[in-house]
Amino acid sequence: MIEMSIEDKIEILEDFLRNRKCVLAFSAGSDSTLLAYILSRVSPDSLLVTVNNNMMPKEFVDYTVEKAKEFNLRHKTIELNFLNNQTFIDNGIDRCFECRKLMYGNIQNLPDFEDYDYFIEGTNITDLLENRPGVLVRKMYNMTSPLVECKITKDEVYEMIKYFNLEYSYDTTCLATRVKTDQQVNQKRLDLIYNAEKLVKSKLQQENIRVRFNDYAASVTVDNPLELLDEKLILELRDSLQEYGFKKVFIDVTGYEKTKLEASVDDEGRYYYKLPYTVNLEKTYAKIMNDKELNKSLKYDEKIVYDDMTIEENGKISMLPTEDFVNKLNDILRHIERKSI
Numbered sequence: 186m187i188e189m190s191i192e193d194k195i196e197i198l199e200d201f202l203r204n205r206k207c208v209l210a211f212s213a214g215s216d217s218t219l220l221a222y223i224l225s226r227v228s229p230d231s232l233l234v235t236v237n238n239n240m241m242p243k244e245f246v247d248y249t250v251e252k253a254k255e256f257n258l259r260h261k262t263i264e265l266n267f268l269n270n271q272t273f274i275d276n277g278i279d280r281c282f283e284c285r286k287l288m289y290g291n292i293q294n295l296p297d298f299e300d301y302d303y304f305i306e307g308t309n310i311t312d313l314l315e316n317r318p319g320v321l322v323r324k325m326y327n328m329t330s331p332l333v334e335c336k337i338t339k340d341e342v343y344e345m346i347k348y349f350n351l352e353y354s355y356d357t358t359c360l361a362t363r364v365k366t367d368q369q370v371n372q373k374r375l376d377l378i379y380n381a382e383k384l385v386k387s388k389l390q391q392e393n394i395r396v397r398f399n400d401y402a403a404s405v406t407v408d409n410p411l412e413l414l415d416e417k418l419i420l421e422l423r424d425s426l427q428e429y430g431f432k433k434v435f436i437d438v439t440g441y442e443k444t445k446l447e448a449s450v451d452d453e454g455r456y457y458y459k460l461p462y463t464v465n466l467e468k469t470y471a472k473i474m475n476d477k478e479l480n481k482s483l484k485y486d487e488k489i490v491y492d493d494m495t496i497e498e499n500g501k502i503s504m505l506p507t508e509d510f511v512n513k514l515n516d517i518l519r520h521i522e523r524k525s526i
Contacts, residue, residue, distance in 0.1 A: 312333075502517065
């Protein structure tokens with residue numbers, strides 16, 4: 186398979202969005218910033234919508250407003266308070282799913298929503314390798330994911346961001362994601378996490394910083410954990426975080442890990458990747474069948490077989506050894522339908 190240049194990928198994305206009047210769920214993170222910039226070039230009548238669920242870092246909304254002005258695109262902010270919702274307070278495994286439902290549902294209820302052609306969001310191909318229940322909500326609201334449709338990976342998003350010299354926010358994830366599942370979320374804990382992350386950022390020259398909460402124990406995760414292995418710095422962080430209210434402080438020495446698509450080898454010598462969720466084979470088969478490029482050699486019984494590739498319900502995708510493993514997997518990932526949580 187011929188490798189495409191980043192310019193070629195940009196052209197594909199621009200052609201996909203050209204003259205399509207879109208509503209974009211906008212967080213000003215890398216993915217939605219790239220999409221907003223492309224819309225400003227090829228579909229300037231589009232609308233950016235940010236939902237403030239009151240579980241985000243305090244600078245979140247102001248930054249989205251500034252980015253929308255920079256791109257000269259219309260922008261709306263919807264204010265919600267998820268701390269009034271018991272589902273979010275209880276912080277169960279379905280919190281992310283319910284969050285997306287509320288956010289996207291409120292966007293769809295905007296008075297002028299029907300004036301637009303597409304409702305889009307920033308999921309990329311690499312995101313489909315992770316266990317993200319919120320991805321299921323895209324189907325409920327008939328949303329389109331241009332980065333998935335154009336087979337653009339997270340690394341390619343970063344390449345495009347660099348190519349266009351764009352700045353984006355690193356702080357676009359809900360602070361509730363730092364709280365261990367089934368431990369309640371409340372304003373006190375969110376403020377504690379926010380202040381803790383702000384403190385760590387003041388000590389380090391790093392962007393990706395997370396302070397996770399587990400029964401008032403703090404786990405500090407950064408891109409380069411070696412920078413934390415300084416006795417004076419460790420003592421400063423420990424003392425400050427304990428003053429904030431944490432009882433214990435841990436350093437995550439594995440660092441901030443990014444999802445990588447790498448092949449493993451099974452007992453039969455086949456390359457494989459195991460998705461962290463179960464696959465709806467029936468719906469996946471139907472989607473592949475509708476793709477004229479892929480449906481020429483397709484079988485479905487207890488598993489899906491496409492050429493030398495096998496897709497199983499447990500999430501295992503395998504094929505004969507090939508240097509083209511990653512490209513082939515990326516081609517099929519956009520058609521994978523996961524089962525409900």
